[in-house]
Amino acid sequence: MGRYVARRLLQMIPVFIGATLLIFLMVNVMGDPIAGLCGDRQCDPATAAQLKREFGLDKPVWQQYLTYMGNVFTGDFGTAFNGQKVTELMSTAFPVTIRLTVVAIVIEVVVGIALGVVTGLRRGRPIDTTVLLLTLVVISIPTFVTGLLLQLLLGVEWGWIKPSVSTDATFSELIVPGLVLASVSLAYVTRLTRTSIAENRRSDYVRTAVAKGLPRRRVIIRHLLRNSLIPVVTFIGTDIGALMGGAIVTERIFNIHGVGFQLYQGIVRQNTQTVVGFVTVLVLVFLVANLLVDLLYAVLDPRIRYA
Amino acid sequence: MRGATHAKWAACAAAVALAATACGGGGSSGSGGGGDGSAVLSASWGDPQNPLEPANTNEVQGGKVLDMVFRGLKRYDPKTGKATDMLADKIETTDSQNFTVTVKSGWKFSNGEAVTAKSFVDAWNYGASLKNNQKNAYFFGYIEGYDKTHPDSGSQSADTLTGLKVTGTNAFTVKLTQKFSTFPDTLGYAAYSPLPSTFFSDHAGWLKKPVGNGPYTISSYTKGSQMQLKKWDGYTGADKAQNGGVTLKVYTDNNTAYTDLMAGNLDLVDDIPASQLKNVKSDLGGRYINTPAGIIQTLAFPYYDKNWNKSGSDKVRQGLSMAINRDQITTTIFQKTRTPATDWTSPVLGTAGGFQDGLCGDSCKYNPTEAKKLVQEGGGIPGGQVKITYNADTGSHKEWVDAVCNSINNALGNDKACVGNPVGTFADFRNQIGQHKMTGPFRAGWQMDYPLIQNFLQPLYYTNASSNDGLWSNKDFDKLVDQANAETDTSKAIKLFQQAEGVVRDNMAAIPLWYQNGSAGYSDRLSNVALNPFSVPVYNEIKVG
Numbered sequence: 050m051g052r053y054v055a056r057r058l059l060q061m062i063p064v065f066i067g068a069t070l071l072i073f074l075m076v077n078v079m080g081d082p083i084a085g086l087c088g089d090r091q092c093d094p095a096t097a098a099q100l101k102r103e104f105g106l107d108k109p110v111w112q113q114y115l116t117y118m119g120n121v122f123t124g125d126f127g128t129a130f131n132g133q134k135v136t137e138l139m140s141t142a143f144p145v146t147i148r149l150t151v152v153a154i155v156i157e158v159v160v161g162i163a164l165g166v167v168t169g170l171r172r173g174r175p176i177d178t179t180v181l182l183l184t185l186v187v188i189s190i191p192t193f194v195t196g197l198l199l200q201l202l203l204g205v206e207w208g209w210i211k212p213s214v215s216t217d218a219t220f221s222e223l224i225v226p227g228l229v230l231a232s233v234s235l236a237y238v239t240r241l242t243r244t245s246i247a248e249n250r251r252s253d254y255v256r257t258a259v260a261k262g263l264p265r266r267r268v269i270i271r272h273l274l275r276n277s278l279i280p281v282v283t284f285i286g287t288d289i290g291a292l293m294g295g296a297i298v299t300e301r302i303f304n305i306h307g308v309g310f311q312l313y314q315g316i317v318r319q320n321t322q323t324v325v326g327f328v329t330v331l332v333l334v335f336l337v338a339n340l341l342v343d344l345l346y347a348v349l350d351p352r353i354r355y356a
Numbered sequence: 357m358r359g360a361t362h363a364k365w366a367a368c369a370a371a372v373a374l375a376a377t378a379c380g381g382g383g384s385s386g387s388g389g390g391g392d393g394s395a396v397l398s399a400s401w402g403d404p405q406n407p408l409e410p411a412n413t414n415e416v417q418g419g420k421v422l423d424m425v426f427r428g429l430k431r432y433d434p435k436t437g438k439a440t441d442m443l444a445d446k447i448e449t450t451d452s453q454n455f456t457v458t459v460k461s462g463w464k465f466s467n468g469e470a471v472t473a474k475s476f477v478d479a480w481n482y483g484a485s486l487k488n489n490q491k492n493a494y495f496f497g498y499i500e501g502y503d504k505t506h507p508d509s510g511s512q513s514a515d516t517l518t519g520l521k522v523t524g525t526n527a528f529t530v531k532l533t534q535k536f537s538t539f540p541d542t543l544g545y546a547a548y549s550p551l552p553s554t555f556f557s558d559h560a561g562w563l564k565k566p567v568g569n570g571p572y573t574i575s576s577y578t579k580g581s582q583m584q585l586k587k588w589d590g591y592t593g594a595d596k597a598q599n600g601g602v603t604l605k606v607y608t609d610n611n612t613a614y615t616d617l618m619a620g621n622l623d624l625v626d627d628i629p630a631s632q633l634k635n636v637k638s639d640l641g642g643r644y645i646n647t648p649a650g651i652i653q654t655l656a657f658p659y660y661d662k663n664w665n666k667s668g669s670d671k672v673r674q675g676l677s678m679a680i681n682r683d684q685i686t687t688t689i690f691q692k693t694r695t696p697a698t699d700w701t702s703p704v705l706g707t708a709g710g711f712q713d714g715l716c717g718d719s720c721k722y723n724p725t726e727a728k729k730l731v732q733e734g735g736g737i738p739g740g741q742v743k744i745t746y747n748a749d750t751g752s753h754k755e756w757v758d759a760v761c762n763s764i765n766n767a768l769g770n771d772k773a774c775v776g777n778p779v780g781t782f783a784d785f786r787n788q789i790g791q792h793k794m795t796g797p798f799r800a801g802w803q804m805d806y807p808l809i810q811n812f813l814q815p816l817y818y819t820n821a822s823s824n825d826g827l828w829s830n831k832d833f834d835k836l837v838d839q840a841n842a843e844t845d846t847s848k849a850i851k852l853f854q855q856a857e858g859v860v861r862d863n864m865a866a867i868p869l870w871y872q873n874g875s876a877g878y879s880d881r882l883s884n885v886a887l888n889p890f891s892v893p894v895y896n897e898i899k900v901g
Contacts, residue, residue, distance in 0.1 A: 084790055085783025086405065086491065088414050088803070090815075090823040091790055093494045095486055095508050103489065132407035132563065133579055141580065200612075205619045212615045213607075213622075216581045304605075304612045306581045313608060314403060317749065319783045 050347075053355035054340070061336045066118075068332045072325050073114050081106070082319035086130060104128075104322075117325065126329075127322030129315070135326040138311050143330070145218045146307035149300075150292045152220060152227030153234070157285065161235045165242020165281075166274060172247050181243075184236035196229040196302040213304035226303040230296055234288050241284055245277035252276075278349055286342030290335030294328075394587075394600035395900035397882060399624035399893065400613040401604035403580050408566050410549040411483030411490040420892050422546040424585055424602065425568035427593055429457065429476070430544035434897070437650070437704050437807035437889040439541040442593070443471060443550070443569075445526070452537040452844050455530040456523075465552040466573040466588050473528040475550035481505070481516045482556070483547055492547040494822055495805070498539065500531045535842040537849050542806045571597040571896045581606050597896040598884070617877055623900075624885065626876040626893050630752050633691035633875075640877045646693055649891035650704045650804035651872035652812070653694070655744065655760075656826045657865075658794040663738030671734030673864035674719050676742065676797075679727035679767035682720070685759045686870050689752070693875050696720070697868035700860055701812040702804065704889035710809030710850040716861055716868060724767035731768060738796075741772055745798040747785035748778035753799060760869075789825050800825065800866060807889050809853045813837065817860055826866070833859040 083097050083106065092100075101107045104127075105116055120127065126135035168177040187195075203225060204212030214222045249255060250273060258268045293308060300309035308327055315323030347353045404418035413422055429444035441447075445458040463471040482488055484496035486506045493506050500519030505512050519531035532539060542548075550569060555562045565574050571593060572585040583604045587597040605622065607613040610629045616622035618639065628636055628644075636644050657673065659665045682696035695703070699715035707713075718726075731737060744761060746753040754776065761774035777796070779785040789798060802823070804811045814837050815821050819829040833856050840852035860866070874891025884899045 079781055080784040081787050082783050084786035085781065087786070091786075091825065092491065093506075093822065095506055096489055096491060096493055098509070099486060099489055131403070131405060131579075138580065141578075200615060204621075205615060208619065211621045212619045213612050216578055216605075301609045302612060304607050304609065304616075306606065306608075310608050311580070317781075318405065319781060 050355050054344070057340050057343070061333075064336060065329070065332060069118065069121075069325060069329050070114060072328045073117065073321065074110070076316075076319065076321045076324050077110055077113075079319050082130070082321065085319060117322075121326075121329070126326035129320050129323050130318060135322050138323060139326065139330065142306065142308050142311045142327075145305060146293055146296060146300075146309070148218060148220060149223050149227055149230065149296060149305060149307060150289060152223045153231035153292050154285065154289065156228055156231040157235050157238050157288070161238030162242050162274075162278075162281065164239040166246055166269065168239065169243040169246025169250070169277075170269070172243075177243075180239065184239050187232050187236040192229060192233060193298050193302060195232055196226075196299055199225055199229060200302060216306070218305055218307070223305075226299050226305060229302075230292060230299045234284075234292070237284060238281055241281050242277065245280055246273060249273055249277045275349055279346060282345050282349065283342055286338050286345070287335075289338040290331065293334055294331045392600070392901035393598065395881075396584075396601040396603060397599055397623040397898060397900050398603040398605055398621075399895070400607050400610070400616075400622060400626060401583070403606050406491060407563055409490065409563070410479065410551070411488075411492045411495070411547045413546060414491050416890070416892060419546060419890065420604065420895075421566070421574075421583065421585075422549065422568075423570075423888075423892055424572040424895050425566055425570045425574060426546060426549040427463075427568075427570045428544055428546070428549045429459070430541065431595075432544045432807055432889065434886060434888040434894040436706060437709065438706075439544045439806070442544075444540075444543070447540040447543075449540075449844075452535040452539075452842060453532050455532075455539065457528050457530060459526040459528075461526050462592055463569055464590065464592065465550075465567055465569045466590065467552060467554060467567050469552045469554075471550050471569050472525050473522045475552065476548070477520045477522050477528050478553075478556065479549060479551035480520060482551065484517055485515055486512045490547075492545075495542075495545065495547045498532045498534065498536055500533050502533070537841060537844050538808050538810055538846065541808055542811075545806050571595060572602065575601070595896055599895075599898055599900045602895050614877070617879060620879060623879045623882055624876065624893060624898070625878070626874070626887065626891070628693075628875045628877055630690075633693060636875075636877060643880065643882075643885075644875070644877045645885060645887060646873050646875045647887050648695070648703045648889070649872055649874040649887065650702045650807055650889045651891070652697060652700065652702050652802050653869045653872060654697075654700070654800045654802070655797040655867040655869060656800040657797050657828070658792065659827045659829070660792050661738075661795060664796070666735075668734035669738075670863050671730045672737060673734075673867060675727045675730030675732075675734060676737075676764060677716075677719050677727075677864060677867040678721065678723045678730065679764040680760050680867070680869070681722040681763045682870060683722065685756055685763065689755050689759055690870070693873045694870040695873070697870050700857055700866070700868050701809055702871055702889075704804075705807055705809055705812075708847075708850075709807060710853055712854055712857070715854070715857060719861065719864060720868060722763075722767075727767045728769065737773060742774040743777040743796040744774065745777040745779060745785070745788070745794055745796065747780075747782045747799070749781050754778060756869075757799070792827070794826075797867070798825075801872075804889075809850055809857075810837075810840070813853055813856055813860070814841075817856075817865055828863075828865045830859055830863060830865070832856075 083100050105113055128134055164180055168180045171177050200212050203209045210225055255273055258272045297309035297313055300307050312327050402417040405415055406412045408418055410422055413419055427442050430439045431442040432439055443460050443463055445460045447455055447457050449455045459473050480496055483490045484493055484502055484505045496502055499517050501517040504514035505517055522528045552567055565577055571591045573588045575586040576584045586601040610627045613625045614629055614632050617625045657664050686694045686696055698720055699712050701711050703711050705711040744757050746757050748754055757776040761776055764774040765771055815823045817828055817833055818837055819834050836852055836856035840849045843849040843852060874887040876887055878885045881900055882898055884897055886894045888894050
């Protein structure tokens, strides 16, 4: 187990370097960012040159990348154009996005799996058909439509919530944005669980458990559900990364100042340091989430062993 | 960029829904009158692009804060745009080149420090010093010694401007390198604000929570998210805040800000999304303002390209100008938030300030037959096609460039006469302009620094001026501008600037398109809301309740 984790961690290093390099090059291709700092006029050449020197933009790209990586390993992610340290931006943005992701994942897991179990056990019944239809509708509607619609109905028309999230971004404020963010994945989780449950219902170990006279609840939760969760866990694990990075649209709609906001602003202002820093962290989150998923397999299914 | 297009789409859907349900909330009950002097209002904001130093802030979002926290020697009247004395007791000159400034005594920074002549001189020296990376440094470019503290290349050989001398607690002298009669009127710009000594001794601390001498103090600042400003009771100026404070909230998307305004979650939005302009009157009724701002949009030309700088080119430019149906485009695309331009300045200057309605004459009137004739006389369009370059990432530039091209194509009876040439990002667009890579007209927006006719002409059309991106050069124009700057009598100086503007017109150095307005919407809690000529809300005059 320990060796397996170590191997996986080692594998992350090339992925990490490759990902940062790609992002670094992509942001660089967009051209000189200094020219955009002076509005609709020419930056005066002396100040522009001085800024370039300070941000290291006068060096060749490979040298910029090496310096950047060197700094990253000492925990310095550089400075954004507005004079803030990127680490400072991260320390304000990530907690917000993590809260949003937690809300989304909880909704996804609780509602998605519950619906999946119910429909899986009642295949072909009216409730199954209804939920299937509903998930189909949710999957086919893009997030921004759900988001704007909920914002308009709950925020403006009925006045149940505030249309935008405040600076504190507390859990209670994030419920609706979390729901919007989770909606599509929720539908997938429901469908995955449903199929998996329906399949395993007829398997030998379930029949054995029933024959032993175990209570129905125990059969479903301990035997049926646990074995059916493997594909669902895989999906949710990869979804954590996708939710954190993909919250740009949701964060924009509800004015949440999280990772999506910083990334968007970084891209619009061509701020290499911000974009590369945030994406690097997202890549790490993605890698770690995947590792955790693989380890969870062993917990769910004792037949799976890692050496 | 997917997000952006999606949001636009959805906003349309939302707009339809809004209109259908006649959204807007109930009428206010029993409010009006004097207003509550201690109530706080909330207003939309954007994350400032640069650190909040006066000489480093060159965009509206940071400008909003500076306008509340600082007062300079002069202040532009929010209504007329005229420069009036604020901290300046008097600014005297006999030769338009050497000025003696006397600062009113009794003014203080909100930390208790007195505002003296030194507060100004230190601040200006800081702004002009190359090592401080101040983006507005060029404002100090007329002051003697600027070439030493801010050389075009290499490192600076002095840290202070020789043209600035403190001559007493409240007096200092300014020596310029050339005659510049309207120099005192430029001093209302934020870059000329005084700075307290803590700015220099604890710079990082100051940036976390800027301290100034204006009617508001900053009580808390969460970077990238929100700023709370409180009325400063110790403020000695005449323009005290009429409300208890302002909370500036950062919005990533102005559509969200607008929705918040609709839901009563926000009091003031000063950037109405383009997609909502159609509904704004029915949504807000009288709580919508749309007033001229000191912004003009033009099409500039690359005079470094032979094809655009040969005999007859001026006729082609005139022809193109006459082929653009400004009325139709401003009505249909901008919902009258822009006004067809008839000169090269802005209506906010007022006729006394040099704005001359109709100076452009027939050249700016839509006349397809004459347009076609002129273009032919001028030898046709270089290369057979006009490519209008613009940046596609911000604003609704694509919409109007396409409309301008359609208008030109229809007028000239040639489907391929004009096409838009989008550039991905604003920075890249500015880069290509800076490297003189334009092969045809390009979008040029000009937001004034101070409401003077000089600011609309000299930086843009004077030979090798800082924002003369097309490298237009004309001896007559330069001579008239020099004369105007040397003229001590303001009205005579303005006349000379107008003559210079006439040279721009006769050569059609750039095609004026339209004047841009500032727009804002506000909740029924507020009254006395106005935008100043820089399209910044006049926060201190807003009454709440």
